[in-house]
Amino acid sequence: MKFENPAISLQNVTKTFGEHTVLNNLNFDIPKNKITTILGFSGAGKSTLLKHILGVIKPTSGKVIVLGQDLAELDEYQKREFRRNFGMLFQYAALFDSMTTIENVAFPLKEFSKLTLSEISEKSQHLLTAVGLKSESFNKLPSELSGGMRKRVGLARALALSPHIMLYDEPTTGLDPITTKMVNDLIVETAEVNKENGLTTVIISHDVRATLEISDYVAFLDRGRIVEYLPVDQFKKSEHPLVKEFLRL
Amino acid sequence: MLTKDGIIKSIKHGFIEWVESIGASINESVKGLGNIVLFTVNFFYWVFKRPFRLHLLVDQLFFIGNKSILIILLAGSFTGMVFATQTYFGFKLINVDSLVGAITAIGLAKELAPVLTGLIVAGRAGSAMAAQIGTMKVTEQVDALEVMGINSIQYLAVPRIVAGTIAVPMLSAIFLYIGNVGSYLVGTTSLMIDEAIFFSKLSEFMHVADIWQGIIKATVFGFVISVIGTYFGFQVEKGAEGVGRGTNLAVIWGMISVLILDYFLTVVLVRIL
Ligand SMILES: Nc1ncnc2c1ncn2[C@@H]1O[C@H](COP(=O)(O)OP(=O)(O)O)[C@@H](O)[C@H]1O
Numbered sequence: 001m002k003f004e005n006p007a008i009s010l011q012n013v014t015k016t017f018g019e020h021t022v023l024n025n026l027n028f029d030i031p032k033n034k035i036t037t038i039l040g041f042s043g044a045g046k047s048t049l050l051k052h053i054l055g056v057i058k059p060t061s062g063k064v065i066v067l068g069q070d071l072a073e074l075d076e077y078q079k080r081e082f083r084r085n086f087g088m089l090f091q092y093a094a095l096f097d098s099m100t101t102i103e104n105v106a107f108p109l110k111e112f113s114k115l116t117l118s119e120i121s122e123k124s125q126h127l128l129t130a131v132g133l134k135s136e137s138f139n140k141l142p143s144e145l146s147g148g149m150r151k152r153v154g155l156a157r158a159l160a161l162s163p164h165i166m167l168y169d170e171p172t173t174g175l176d177p178i179t180t181k182m183v184n185d186l187i188v189e190t191a192e193v194n195k196e197n198g199l200t201t202v203i204i205s206h207d208v209r210a211t212l213e214i215s216d217y218v219a220f221l222d223r224g225r226i227v228e229y230l231p232v233d234q235f236k237k238s239e240h241p242l243v244k245e246f247l248r249l
Numbered sequence: 250m251l252t253k254d255g256i257i258k259s260i261k262h263g264f265i266e267w268v269e270s271i272g273a274s275i276n277e278s279v280k281g282l283g284n285i286v287l288f289t290v291n292f293f294y295w296v297f298k299r300p301f302r303l304h305l306l307v308d309q310l311f312f313i314g315n316k317s318i319l320i321i322l323l324a325g326s327f328t329g330m331v332f333a334t335q336t337y338f339g340f341k342l343i344n345v346d347s348l349v350g351a352i353t354a355i356g357l358a359k360e361l362a363p364v365l366t367g368l369i370v371a372g373r374a375g376s377a378m379a380a381q382i383g384t385m386k387v388t389e390q391v392d393a394l395e396v397m398g399i400n401s402i403q404y405l406a407v408p409r410i411v412a413g414t415i416a417v418p419m420l421s422a423i424f425l426y427i428g429n430v431g432s433y434l435v436g437t438t439s440l441m442i443d444e445a446i447f448f449s450k451l452s453e454f455m456h457v458a459d460i461w462q463g464i465i466k467a468t469v470f471g472f473v474i475s476v477i478g479t480y481f482g483f484q485v486e487k488g489a490e491g492v493g494r495g496t497n498l499a500v501i502w503g504m505i506s507v508l509i510l511d512y513f514l515t516v517v518l519v520r521i522l
């Protein structure tokens with residue numbers, strides 16, 4: 001599928017590790033201000049794809065263009081600056097375990113914003129409240145929080161610098177149905193609330209059921225190729241044998 | 250069947266396998282050494298780059314100090330006491346027991362304080378560095394830093410390595426001081442050496458160069474231990490044994506490096522100081 005002015009555009013991207021081709025001549029656009037999910041079996045190359053979007057690894061050949069910027073044109077320093085366009089929620093939240101909840105959220109603000117300490121504190125509290133955390137948890141350590149709460153904090157931290165692109169790595173994999181629903185609601189709500197600033201959502205997952213409910217577009221990655229990429233309603237009716245097999249899981 | 254040929258064959262085969270395994274482990278070691286050199290170069294690149302996060306450095310200084318200080322005090326005082334006692338019974342045979350304080354002080358300054366401090370810090374702080382960074386690696390906290398655009402070497406390794414390089418000579422100085430206190434107490438009380446002679450011999454035979462030798466050694470040890478500790482932290486890969494393995498390697502290689510470097514530093518330093 002082609003989009004006018006996509007948020008992310010991969011053009012003829014190939015990535016090989018030694019002999020092993022992980023991404024195989026990918027051509028793939030992700031539209032702005034939508035929720036796009038990339039599905040695929042484990043080992044399909046989803047995480048590798050994500051790292052290309054973030055500019056953490058370089059393609060062996062081809063171009064990665066994010067928000068109109070060809071990542072290959074950025075030097076190491078500019079690439080790091082550029083990464084502030086992204087927010088990422090990790091599978092297990094990846095909170096800094098030596099910091100309290102609120103320190104985790106304040107961290108990117110302290111590192112990168114010009115706000116004063118009291119403004120940072122205020123903003124962090126606001127961000128945590130927005131993802132549904134109660135103030136009694138603000139000074140707890142990550143180890144004292146439940147998995148679901150940690151995800152909320154991770155999301156608040158990811159949103160601290162108002163990213164243009166939110167990346168979710170396996171947001172619902174391994175969660176119980178209630179927490180899954182909670183995380184899904186959070187993703188949708190985050191996308192809605194930040195729509196006017198422009199927030200593109202990219203989810204990589206192999207949890208079909210949870211992600212189909214909330215996606216606008218779904219791509220299916222298999223052995224380094226996008227074998228199906230459709231609006232969610234059409235994706236559900238896909239005739240592609242692998243996709244059909246995957247949807248039955 | 251245990252035929253003669255069979256036995257010879259299996260010995261041959263075993264020998265070849267043994268040689269191959271040595272070859273492979275040398276290969277691995279060379280690769281590891283190359284990586285650690287690269288890592289060190291990376292450290293020198295990032296240590297001079299802004300932002301300088303002084304609060305992280307201070308945190309690490311306190312961390313290393315807290316982890317090691319009690320053991321340093323204990324090991325230092327007893328090492329001084331033992332050393333004084335042993336030299337006393339040797340020296341008494343040739344009637345130079347008045348030199349016990351001086352010899353103990355020199356031995357502590359040049360060798361025992363830096364080396365034992367190095368071994369203790371490798372076991373306590375070097376291993377903790379590997380464990381902390383390794384845990385951050387497997388729980389994707391290192392990735393989280395990188396995604397925010399923060400260089401993880403600069404954020405995690407630089408403050409630890411700088412702190413280790415500063416802390417070990419300081420701890421070694423404490424070891425030296427407390428060791429001498431131990432030697433003085435044992436010498437003047439249980440060994441009945443005259444206090445005035447103890448001190449006059451000390452100032453006669455001990456030189457500033459001896460202290461410098463220890464400080465330089467301790468500084469090098471502190472640097473190497475922290476490079477090794479942080480390096481093995483970053484080497485940790487996801488998986489059950491990951492963090493524990495990294496911690497072990499940090500301790501083993503930290504200690505071995507201290508002992509090996511001690512020899513080479515001694516060879517160089519006795520000439521130039
Ligand atoms: N740094 C790397 N070096 C070598 N092979 C890699 C590396 N990263 C990923 N791979 C390989 O690429 C393939 C896809 O991995 P990945 O992108 O993690 O898949 P997914 O996230 O879809 O499970 C796997 O076979 C993996 O072994």
Ligand SMILES: [Mg+2]
Pocket residue numbers: 046047
């Ligand atoms: Mg993956």
